[in-house]
Amino acid sequence: MKKIRTGDAVGHVLCHDITRIVRGEFKGPVFRKGHVVTEKDIPVLLSVGKENLYVWEKKEGWLHEDEGAERLYQLCANDHIGRTEAKEGKIEIFSQIDGLLKVDAEGLYQVNRIGELMIASRHGNFPVKKGDSLAGMRVIPLVIEEKKLEEAKAAVKGGPLFAVLPFQKKKVGIVTTGGEVYKGRIKDTFGPVIREKMTEYPAEVLGQTIVDDDKEMIHQAIEEWITAGADMVVCTGGMSVDPDDLTPAAIAATGGDIVSYGAPVLPGAMFLLAYVHRDGKMIPVVGLPGCVMYAKRTIFDLILPRLMADDPVTADELAALGHGGLCLNCGVCIFPHCGFGK
DSSP states (O other): OEEEEGGGOTTOBBSSOEEEEETTTEEEEEEOTTOBOOTTHHHHHHHTTOSEEEEOOOOTTEEEHHHHHHHHHHTTOOTTEEEOOOBTTEEEEEESSSEEEEEOHHHHHHHHTSSSEEEEEOOSSEEEOTTOEEEEEEESSSEEEHHHHHHHHHHOOSSOSEEEEEOOOEEEEEEEEOHHHHTTSSOOOHHHHHHHHHTTTTEEEEEEEEEOSOHHHHHHHHHHHHHTTOSEEEEESOOSSSTTOOHHHHHHTTTOEEEEEOOSOBSOTTOEEEEEEETTEEEEEEEEOTHHHHSSSOHHHHHHHHHHTTOOOOHHHHHHTTTTOBOOOOSSOOTTSSSTTO
16 A cells, blocks of 8 residues: 555555544445546545545556456356446346356366455356356455465466356247057146246247057157157156056167266156257257156256257266255255255
């Protein structure tokens, strides 16, 4: 800091809050620490008795907090991401579209290890709405060494820390397996659940095929929906280990790549995900366990946003869901604002 006459302070940065008190009316900061003094501020400062001020003495290799925040923002800037102005060393970013938030968690960790700066975000791989807050970043002290921001830039490898992937318009075919439904003994209640979940995304359900517990019938129904232009096929029923449950074998018969049959998530352990390649397209085919029909939130709610954003899911990512993969079946469900899937 250095002491300076208030009349000479234009363009300098305040190192402390300036308080104004009007008896019975107001008490509080008229200017805050970090404020850059302008010509019109001088009469106000003099009116509160400030003939002299302590200001930041700019030195080579040091940045003001707002300059530092701008540098942090550059590590986060990406398509479909908006921002606030830098204020008191802080910038917040928000989504400009409905989509899937992706976070470079390792890069974020490395930046936050540097010290005297921080970026806090919401969890990645979850859907966000237009206007939703994504992250906030700030420099902790009033001034910061420029080399710390250079370290942060070096820690971010391969691109920005955040991205919002837009949801794609997808056509969906449903294949429901079960002799009891096929033969009319009971009414299907799985299809309506899938249709309801699809309303959360820009999806068009092409229709539903109900088949018997027959591998070839199930396989043929999947292929027919792919031929009809489905971008995703959702299979319900026939997913357990009973002898009559043949949906996994039917999905395998498509020749697609099976990512995993089984996931460390409850509800949803018997989940299956495959990708079928047809005419240059990678079409996800999912096998849903019965829990999706009656549980509020399941493995399907964790994976569907990624499928809708064309974000390929790997076996390693499914395995990682075990940490946080236990739904507590709360009386009032607040998903995704809870620990499920995080």
